[in-house]
Amino acid sequence: MYEDVAALIGLKLENWHTLAEFARMLQAEFEQHRGTAWQQQIEMRERGAVILVRGSPLPETGGGGYVVVFDDVTQLIAAQRATAWGEVARRLAHEIKNPLTPIRLAAERLQAKLGDKLSPEAARALDHATETIVAQVTAMKNMVDDFRDYARTPLPQLGGLDLNRLVAEVLALYEQSGTRIQANLQKNIPLVRGDPDRLRQVIHNLLQNAQDALFGSSDPKIDVSTELSGGQVWLRISDNGCGFPEAIINGAFEPYVTTKPKGTGLGLAIVKRIIDEHHGTVRIENRTGKEGGRGAAVRISLPLAA
Template sequence: LSTLAQNVQDAYAEYKTHEFLRQPLKQSFRLTLSLVLLLSTLFALWAALFMARRLLEPIYELARATRSVADGDYKSRLPVVHHDELGFLVGSFNDMTQRIHQARDAAALSQDQLEGQRSYLQTVLGHLSSGVLTLDDQLHIRTANDAVNALLDMDQPLENFANTHLADVARSHTTLQAFYDQLLPEFLEAGKEWSKEVRLFSDFGRRILMCHGIPLPGSVDDAMGQAIVIDDITKMVKAQRDAAWSEVARRLAHEIKNPLTPIQLSAERMAHKLKNQLHPAEQKVLERSTQTIIKQVDAMKDMVNAFRDYASAPPASYASMDLNQLINEVADLYVGIRAEVKIERQLSTDLPNLFADVSRLRQVLHNLISNAIDAIGDHSGQIQIVTDYVETGATHCAELRVRDSGVGIAEDLLEQLFEPYVTSKPKGTGLGLAIVAKIIEEHGGMVSAANLAEGGAEITIRLPDKSIMDDTLKSV
């Protein structure tokens, strides 16, 4: 029993010891458990946030990328991290932006190429000496290069009238109107290729244009437009004609002139030999006949010479000369030839010296004054010779006008007045004005003829002044 009591006592003593430790132990457990709980909660929170981030990050990235695509940046690519629906979405997005990027690159490239081709075409067209005019099927202007403006004497570029009907523009532009009138039948035959020669008269003289029409496929509604290529063939036609006339002149001079001298000599010899063998009456007839033969042969020689001069004149010799002085010199020769014809002069004091061939310009004046005298005929009248220093576009030129109060130029001759062999006179050669035109052309000038409202005719000649003429001559 005592052992038992002893055991109880020991147990009690041990209990007491433990009793003493119970409180701190309890607290320590509570602390430990709270700590564990806190850590677990924090860990759970971190894990939740981590998972949420992992899930939402690609969506944020996608949203950011969408914004930059909306701002026009098609280069951004998103990393494909997941292999689930989100990964598929990101992959599709990448695919889409890449395709848009490529399409945009291709569009920009073709736009660049188109722009390049356009400016290439524009440069080529701008430097072409041929005019190129394009019209739509309704004859509205589409494009026109610089040469067209020069050929049709446009004071402002024809391209400024894009989408306007050609006829509307032509109404206020004389040369264009003539061009339009002559080509209208061809314009209306759209869909076919055509060629036509057009003759225009303007301030700058006569112009022969070769026009070719080419159908163009329509851009919008398949309606056909047309391109018209215009070439100035005035010089070429003239050169061809001159070459042909030279050849004819050479042959004619050869064929006609050679027998003329023997005819003349024979007539003279016949008159001389038969002089004392005939009755006075027959002698008179003989004399008159031989005189006629000699005179006519002389006239024929003159004609042949004039023709030869027209076709093959020696090279001109240019020097500084005073046009007014030359006019006075030539006009003085005509003063008093016919009392009823007055020769008036209005010579400009501003006129600078010209760089020209005096003897050829003298020939020009002789031809013009004698034509004017012929036009006045047996009536009384006056001839006015006027000089001026005028501005033509960017340059200056000397202008000479010979005006008369004669019958005026026959309407049907007006167009071909400067062609050889155009004459209304029974004894005229028709070479006078052809020679004038040739000389003026050689001087880089232009000549035109018109009838005056008050009656009579006026021939106008324009010659570039010295400096410009130097350039023309250099380029010949």
């Protein structure tokens, strides 16, 4: 655009050889608003840009003429759109989620009330239908939660945070899960700049994925470690599951990339978003350990609190 404009310096509007359509629009605006200022937002589709154009006439006493000012508002508009979408997603999630609990409870009540009044065959059918309702409602609730978390826009509240403490707190919730989780937290590491609620979610999402990957494994094991290195704190969560499938390893952070029948593909997208907001880094890799160990590993770095 800027090169195009340079070639037009000194030319009258009607002689613009490039951006001719744009020149016609400027002329039309000035004719229509004879003597008054105007402003117009133009979408330049082929360039993917949005330009705000303002025109005002100069006083006749100074010889007349016009001033036109352009502002590239592409980024601004994109940010507004993202915020608006986030809001739509949040409300939609809320509206969808509200009726889910009553649906589930109603199904369970039907089963409880009718179960012993039916023939064995009908009771089996009722059991089956109730199970389906409950399972699908649960899946829908999880999907909506992920969707809401992904669309959630408020910026994290960054403050000094003891990462080890947060990790320990989340791991305590997984104690009953049956998966062996080994924590290897470096003592006395400095505080990071973090939002506990958002980082808790990161750890949850990663542990959830590790558990999914270990489903059916005979010796499931998850390792969680923290370490100070290179002026940053590193969090590593690894498992001895199947590892990231080759086909998706490069796109795993994209929303809706999933290899699970009931997956949403939002877990890692949320992780990436949150870590970006913390000005940290996140990398995934497959382990090809010397001891024949395999599985997936996620490494996160976080800046220290000032």
